[in-house]
């Protein structure tokens with residue numbers, strides 16, 4: 215509720231206009247039955263045609279004004295709700311951008327997508343309803359009740375008698391709809407997750423001929439969602455017939471009692487017609503308000519899910535006051551660094567220390583799961599160390615203004631990711647103002663000139679979602695070119711050469727070496743041939759450094775390194791390495 219109120223109050227002018235339209239519309243709606251009563255009693259029953267015409271014209275005019283106000287109300291209400299939801303989505307997206315990997319993992323990417331799209335949409339539906347009818351109906355109800363009681367108190371008691379029954383019904387429906395709404399949104403999260411997994415992993419699903427299994431997985435969650443939705447909508451839809459039953463009973467009683475009063479001469483026909491009109495307004499307003507009230511738990515569930523995203527604070531803050539400039543560029547020092555993921559009990563990095571200077575290449579090798587990727591992700595603060603410290607240019611990474619820290623680092627992830635757009639767009643992602651020469655130079659070093667020039671549109675070739683129209687090796691080379699364009703002080707290659715053939719890998723590293731003479735290079739690799747020229751190789755085993763040195767030194771002194779190298783290189787390569 216607070217969330218919706220906060221965002222609505224940001225648009226005070228539109229809100230005021232909304233109120234104005236509501237107020238005018240109510241005045242008109244409440245005035246019409248009185249005009250009608252007067253037309254019947256003073257015009258029709260007394261055969262005064264002029265009076266009928268006069269009041270008829272007045273009613274027409276009033277109805278026209280009412281229509282304009284109604285149109286205004288719909289326009290202002292829609293504008294207001296779309297603006298509110300736009301603000302909510304913007305704020306959610308902005309906050310999600312600041313999340314560390316930990317918050318992404320905790321909330322789940324699929325759930326975040328549902329929250330930004332569907333939950334925001336649910337809030338929009340509810341607010342639309344509130345703005346159009348939520349304010350109007352209570353006022354209309356109160357106004358109509360005042361007219362009902364003031365016109366005929368003896369008939370009014372029948373209307374008042376049915377109100378507690380209606381209120382109880384609305385309360386019961388709202389109470390039951392809340393848990394159903396919660397379940398509905400969480401099954402939507404699951405649908406989203408399975409669709410996402412299935413579509414991104416379509417090739418694996420097909421290769422393993424697992425379509426039937428995946429289909430049944432999807433069917434299961436889809437059925438659950440449908441069942442929940444049916445229960446929710448059934449619950450909501452019982453409200454209308456029940457309401458009309460009560461409404462019709464009240465009408466029958468009123469017409470019965472009213473007819474008797476007319477017979478006794480204590481009530482005029484026109485007054486009874488106006489009275490019935492007011493009752494219709496009162497009960498109809500009540501029903502509309504009840505619908506808003508019943509929609510509230512559903513919207514509240516969504517609003518709470520949105521609030522959760524807005525409240526989630528990253529443990530890795532931007533640090534506005536942090537250091538932006540340093541004297542040196544690219545000096546790295548890890549001091550007794552340990553790290554544990556929140557989900558894992560024991561540390562996956564244990565007491566790691568090493569140093570790297572500009573012009574040096576430091577490589578990491580070790581069995582899968584030994585902690586190589588985790589270790590280098592601590593550098594740009596994708597995660598924060600649990601113990602120890604990491605210094606870049608003598609400053610603890612935590613003391614930097616976060617964007618300045620990340621600007622120092624050219625990070626090329628294990629899984630090359632391209633954005634949809636063109637090749638040029640993807641390269642400019644690294645440096646928006648890069649010149650044509652800079653683009654060409656980066657492509658040349660990354661060994662990408664050849665395949666890019668063979669594309670029909672060259673740099674303007676379209677990149678599909680996730681870069682699916684490029685091979686794994688091409689994607690890796692474009693991802694490397696994107697990082698090279700920035701000319702950062704530190705390069706971090708997380709197994710970024712794995713999809714390249716040996717010759718391209720060797721050419722790329724050779725050109726890279728000539729290009730990045732003043733930068734510090736960290737390379738994670740599975741292939742010994744990729745890192746054997748490194749100035750320092752660090753061997754990791756279960757998160758611990760079990761060896762440091764050059765290729766030659768490690769071959770002689772480190773069994774784990776020797777085993778890895780001998781499983782990949784020929785005897786000749788081992789000896790000449």
Ligand SMILES: Nc1ncnc2c1ncn2[C@@H]1O[C@H](COP(=O)(O)OP(=O)(O)OP(=O)(O)O)[C@@H](O)[C@H]1O
Nearest residue numbers: 555557558562580581582583584585586587588589
């Ligand atoms: N997000 C995560 N949450 C929890 N545990 C994780 C997470 N990412 C990795 N791990 C665990 O941390 C350990 C180190 O993983 P890491 O990816 O750093 O290894 P690696 O040496 O880079 O492996 P590979 O060579 O296969 O890429 C593994 O045991 C892995 O299961």
